[in-house]
Amino acid sequence: MNRLNQAAAAARHAAAWLLPAGRRDWVTAIWAEAHEVPPGLARLAWRAGGAWVIAREALMPRRLGRAALFAAAAAAAAWAAWPQPGVGHAAVSRFHVVATVLLLAGLPLLARRFFGPATASRAGRFLRVFSCAAILALLPAFAIVEAFANLTPAQPAYRYVFCTAQGWSNVQGCSAVLGKSTGGPPWVGEIPLLLMTIAYLGVILFLTSRRSQVTRGTLAVGAGTGLLFGVVMYAVAPLGLTNGATDPWLPGSNADPLVALAWVLLFGGPAAAAALAAWRGRGPGGARLSRSVRIGQGIAAGVLANGTAALFTTAFGTGTVALMLKSPWLLHVLNHGHYLTAIAAYRYEANAGAGANVYLFMLIWFPVIGLFMSALAAACTTPGRPAPRELTPVPATPGNQ
């Protein structure tokens, strides 16, 4: 019986870990109170009630539904991204799939423990679901693009195109063996990719948690600006940023209005979002926030704006490249119905496959630019509280005596 009690206590400790900090006291309280209940069935029933409270608080039906939905989406993404037998980089790809799914499942639990529950905001919920969906969608998209980009074509005539797309300008030095994979992503490249996933998820989970105290308005401004910029950026670079891939889609000129708008949004978007969030910064009950808190709200909006845009562009861009590699009709649409010879079609595919890596640079640099621009804009547009004026005694005059 003693061992049973110990096991029950250990299970209770483990289960309570799933609860947010504010709820753990209550579970401890129920267990402590059990000592006052007469031993036997009554005490057992009391403890069963405690277990029910844990289940209710940690695994509410809505959460179970969300967990089931996540499990189904993660299983589908992992199945689609799982490398085929015989692929040269199978071990790295398998590790990437498993590690990403574990991160997506585990980080929200850790965030709940350390940052508290998610904020009650539609924009916050959207950001969490969007980031999770985008990272899951990237799993099969990256797998398809990597498998294609690293596979040397079987036909000797295509070898030059392949080597050029890979950036190997000295074609004589192109050591790719026809019809073989060049090896795929290295282990060294896997670590930064996972760190980036952790950083994106961690920042979004923190900013959308109650502890961060980012207001609903800030989340809405950041998410809205990010989506707008993401749509424009995707229209500019639906197949990476290489001209060889984007030529059929856009003229590729820097003077193109859409490209100009993308540049404006890259720097102006987070700045505008930060200024707006800092200006609107209101606490509960409409209370005016302090200057430092409003600057913090501005920075959060700017980082969210460019981070959301980068994630949106990467997910949709890599997805488009992957779809194009699997579906010739998309290549036909992207070329406005023009007839392409087989080698010309391969040139676009090879350039798009190699150019998809550029999205990773967006994922790194867009939030950094957002951080810098939003800090600048929030600091410039948030005036400090005016210094209190010293009260000067009113000179005594016959009139006011």
Next chain:
Amino acid sequence: MTSSSGFSAQTLSVLAALCDEPSQWQHGYALAKQTGLKSGTLYPILIRLADRGLVEACWQDEPQPGRPRRHLYRLTAAGLASATAALARAARPKATKAARTPAVRGAVVGVVP
């Protein structure tokens, strides 16, 4: 199932039990005995009331030897006002509906003039 007071019958019974001696801290087991509620029903009600600022909770300062510290509960000032109003409202339209549990009946008798 909520009554016209905005609280469920079980919540009203907990509020009524806490209203008996509003200044005194009460234990969970004592509240369970008073209201006839199981721990799995009582504690979620206490959690919700505490989240809404109607109930305050604290840990016992000096536990009995060999026993863990107990969690104590009482109504806040806002909670007392809210409970009094809710119990009065619940008593008004249908006295029988509000007086489903002994704790509610006792409180209604004590609170409603």
